[in-house]
Amino acid sequence: AGSMAASKPYRAQPTAAEQQLPQPLAITPRTSVHFACPKCGDELLPSAERALRCAGGHSFDVAREGYVHLAKRVKASAEQQAESDDVTRASRAFFEAGGFEAQLAGVTAE
Incomplete structure (x- = not known):
């Protein structure tokens, strides 16, 4: 059997x-995204359904x-709306x- 190279011992403490070295910032979950509901002005909070909801029930x-x-x-x-419809009809x-x-014809001939 071949000999296995000795591996470095595990270090629990940093050198x-x-x-x-600069330490990474601690990341804490957000409880607020700091947005206000455009309908009622209440604070919008993340919900479990991938949505933001306010206390007023808007989602x-x-x-x-x-x-x-x-x-x-x-x-x-x-x-x-009438102007938009007119522009659409004229374009068509x-x-x-x-x-x-x-x-x-000029572009396809090139």
Whole structure:
């Protein structure tokens, strides 16, 4: 049988040089993320369902990417919606009428 090289003994205490190194910060779980509910102003706290909840019962889901959307939703006015619809129809008509055919032909010919 081959001889095994002796391994270094386990050191429970850091060396003097290791003690001089900066120590990592202690990490404690957060109890608050310091956000206010946009609906009622109460503090938002993490819940078990990957959401932030306030005492008023409002809940905001945490996205897969890790963000929470807290901005209030702004509904478009009827005038803004009509303008958006007009722009969409005009864009569609432009493309359907061949609005970029010359550019497309030039690019594909290169």
